[in-house]
Amino acid sequence: MPIYMDRHEIPEEITxxxxxxxxxxxxxxxxxxGCKGMTYWCDEKRRTAFCLIQAPNxxxxxxxxxxxxxxxxxRIIEVESSIVESFLGRIEDPEKSQKTELNIINDPAFRTIMVIGLRKVSFLGVDPKLMDREFHIYNKSILQSIEKFLGRIVRQKSGYFLLSFNSVTxxxxxxxxxxxxxxxxxKGFNWDYKLNIGLHAGVPVTEKxxxxxxxxxxxxxxxxxxxxxIVISxxxxxxxxxENMNVKLNHKNIKTLSVGEEKFVNLLMDYTEKEWTNAAFNSNDFSKNLGFSKSQLYRKMIGLTGKSPNNFIKDYRLEKALQLLDKKANNISEIAFGTGFNSPAYFSKCFMDNFGILPSKYIQNYAV
Known part of the structure; x- marks a missing residue:
């Protein structure tokens, strides 16, 4: 029988x-x-409650x-129990206190979500076996930190972690x-890896x-x-x-987005995800459709990403191409055209310039 999670907005007077x-x-x-209530989460502060229920529909x-x-x-969405447990830590009611008639669960479903991306910057002259050993060492270090700070792994694959934390701190x-x-x-690590970390927080059931x-x-x-x-919302x-007595979070390795920057990220990525496979898509389209002048857009992009609009588009396409090469689902020409490049030759040149290796050699030696 399917499992669902629902969301209730609870009035101020409800405890x-x-x-x-x-x-x-x-x-x-x-x-x-025909239902079976599994558990629920209640968040008095945010005035929400979420129920986990087995039901026919x-x-x-x-x-x-x-x-x-x-x-x-x-709102009601269908979920998998294992995924719910990974995010929220349980799929059953906590043990009832012996001192209370009701099993009161004042446990918010609000979580901080972390995404980690790690990959080689360049594959030029890299021994695949050595790279595998390096990844093993890096993953071990990451896993130790996750365990230390009580994170839960929701999803893990090569160079990618999706984590859930009860505590923002x-x-x-x-x-x-x-x-x-x-x-x-x-500690034995080298600088030839690109590490990206993003943190955002929210609730399990929205309009998605x-x-x-x-x-x-x-x-x-x-x-x-x-x-x-480390990019945080x-x-x-x-x-x-x-949580830390108003101690300011000012560290050189952390980029805290402003509300305006977060909105810009959404605006930019919504449009990029819609258009990036179109070979004619360029920085002029960004300006026209996002409502910024070319100079405004350039300043915003450089300030946030360190890249010009055209370089951002090219690098985005190359990262998507790298993912497709890993899957070995298409040949190089299909991937080139499918990721918005005008020709396989130009794609191979850009790939070589960015990753230090031709796409054909990458497939032979590094595709997972």
Whole structure:
């Protein structure tokens, strides 16, 4: 039977005890609708509650809630229990306290999401076996930091980690330690790797179909846009400072986006993701469609990414091409045209200039 997570907006007068009572009322009549309530999360501060329920369909959940207490959810999405546990740490009610009649769970579902990207800067003259050993060492170091700061791994693949943290402070400290370790040559690491870390925070159910989809997308976009630093959202900074007695988060390895910069990231990436495969797409299209003059756009792009609009487009396409080469799903010509390059020859030249190796050699020696 499918598993769903729903979201309730709770009024000011509703407390965690009220939500616990409603959860208990659900459990009393759930069998009438073929449902099984697994657990819930309540966040009095943000006025939200989230229920995890096995059910035949979304309507059964709505009908059950309506019958039990009348609080119909504002949004329901289908989820996988293993993914929910990875993000939120549990899929069952915590053990009930022996001193309380109700099992009151004042446990927010709000999480800080971290995305880590790590890859070789250049593959020129690199021994594939040596690179595998280096990746193993780097991954071990990253995993040690994740465990130390109580992070949970949601997804891991070569050069990529998706992590969830209950504590904003732990997430920021973990990111700082990873950044420091990977860039510390005295620990056996070298500078020939590009490390990107993005942190954003949010709730599991929004208007999107996937769990934490908005938050993950923003953390990934931070990684794609700003290289070499830990990039955090304004909300992460504010939460960190509030958890640490207003100690300012001012570190040279952290780039804290302003609200305006975060909006610009979304605007830029929404448009880039829509148009990047179009070979005619260039910086003039950015200016026309984003509402900036060429000089305004150039200043914003250089200030945020260190790249001109044209270089940003080219590097974005090359990163996408690298991912496709790793999958070995298409030949080089198909990948060249599919990623917006006018010819395979020009694609190969750009790839060589950027990664120090021809696409054909990359497939032979490094594609995973």
């Amino acid at each position: 965690a005890a009220h939500v616990a009572q409603m959860h208990r009322e659900d459990l009393k009549i759930e069998h009438l609708y 979304k309507k059964a959940i709505q009908d059950m809630h309506n019958h039990a207490h009348g609080e119909v959810p504002h 732990n997430a920021v400290l973990c990111a700082q330690e990873i950044h420091s370790n990977i860039n510390d040559t005295s 179909d996937g769990i934490f989809e908005d938050t993950i997308k923003m953390a990934e976009r931070f990684c794609e846009m700003v290289h070499g630093k 304004p909300e992460v900074r504010e939460l960190y400072e509030s």
